[in-house]
Amino acid sequence: MKILCCGFFPALQRTIEYKSFRPGEVNRALKVSVAASGKATNTARVLSILGADSVMLSFAGGANGETVQKLLETEDFECNWVDTGAETRICQTLLSDEDGSCTELVEENPPPSSRDWKTFIQTFGRIQADFDRIVFCGNLPPHVPQEIYAELMACTNGDKVLVDSSKTPLLATLSHRPSVVKLNTEELSMTVKDTYDPLEQARELIAHGAGAVGITQGKDSAMLVTPNNVYRYSIPQIKAFNPIGSGDSVSAGISFALAKGSALPEAFAFGLACGTSNAMNVEPGVVKPEQIAELIPKIQIS
Template sequence: MILAAGLSPAWQQIADFAQLHPGQVNRASKVHWCASGKVLNAAIAVHRLGSPCRGLSVAGGPAGHALQTDMQSEGVAMQWIETAASSRVCTTIRETAAGRTTELVENAPALTEQELDTFLDRFAGEAATADVLILSGSLPAGTPSDYYRTLLRRTDRPAVLDIRGRELIEALTCHPRVVKPNREELAATVDIAISDEAGLRQAIRQLQDRGADQVVVTDGAGPVYAASPNEAWRFEPVAPRQVVNPIGCGDCLAAGLAVAIEQGRGLVDAVKLGMGAAAANLENLLPARIDPARAEALTTSVHATRLPW
């Protein structure tokens, strides 16, 4: 069983416009709503890929109630910590004429000390019966930067971390199995300008020296780089039939990594499965609602090249 846990879910609005005109009245041609945010996207993607999954997150207010209802309709088993603050609402704007997507992100609301303590206790109980963990998403304002490290100290299960910055640096002392920053997040986390593969290698080794076992670095539509202590690989992305909505691709990649770890696959197969899931996500309107057969088909098209290490 895979446990996906995080503190920053979102009730997601996806609004379509032929073209967005800043500073003017814009009327959407279509609007869709769904549960999203990194933790929920990862849980949905794991479930869609066919692995047993439970999610652990927070929810409050009308948006929180909508999150719970939608996750139930997705068939994902969830544990919720009820919060005094209402869950955040984020908006995806799709400009259909230009094929452009803009994301408007509301920061996750601050949680009380009691809510954070309750989450920690619930996590320890859920992690005890999990085979693999996914910890993802930014920490709400006021949450200690070492909160993910505190969570990981309650378990010995292999973890996939989709976090960044100070909270990632703090968590590395717990030796996570995989960390998955994007290229920009990696550069900011280790304070290194990454302009070529040599700079990328240096940044990856910094994370490994601090405790990461495997590092997977994404770069939007560019190649994915992955390294263990003994090997490094570059993966060329596969082309989807069409790009419908890029939101959630990184979360689907994290889900694929976790599923592969649970199945005992190696690093190369894990990244390929994650990239297949991410490419399948690109073809969907709603984040993480991927077709598992399509994800597997795209997985076979991912090309891997071994790099000097």
């Protein structure tokens, strides 16, 4: 199976581990690791670990972009890069062993030029037909085209698309009828504002074109809403090391299972197991098949 992970802003990710981290004080690190990250990167990495033929399409720019490209040369998935003059961002994750806290310092990427966006759209249009599934990965800052996912979807089949985004970038895709929309409860509330009920919010997205809506809320129960049913999922309690990348891992797991022929309720459960496995590891976008196998029976569906 071939799955395309389409995002715009990869990151040079520094994960810094502390015995304890106290804001406003001098904190000495126990360990520092550097990796390529970002939502499309994490999703493609997890898909590769699961055994899919995954491909990432993303921008890369400047010295940080060159470093990200070199880091990903050693990983087992293909990268299609669109060159940009906008420097690739650096993000830092601060982990405290004492209380298990995770602090994320996220830079915003400078906006690519209009020519860069045009090249990206042309590249996507040229390659998209080769893939069984497509994942659109990431929320978008206000300085980039808010309907870019919809513009890309106009040249592909919505039945094979999972959209992992929110607000205008997500809403604009609904006329193209994506098969699955995945977001967390906070993102859902920012996207559908005329009700506070997550079930009603999901049904409104379906009424406007979403094939199904998957809703996560971290370690708490998750929900899948389809036109005819509502499924609720319990999440196994685990010792979490780093939740960064868990949402991306959920999207990867759903897409992988659907590409293999699983029904959507079971595919969503598999995605939740992937997201939970990611949180059990320090590096973002890393899952372990043996952990996933142990977690799946612990996820109760009602």
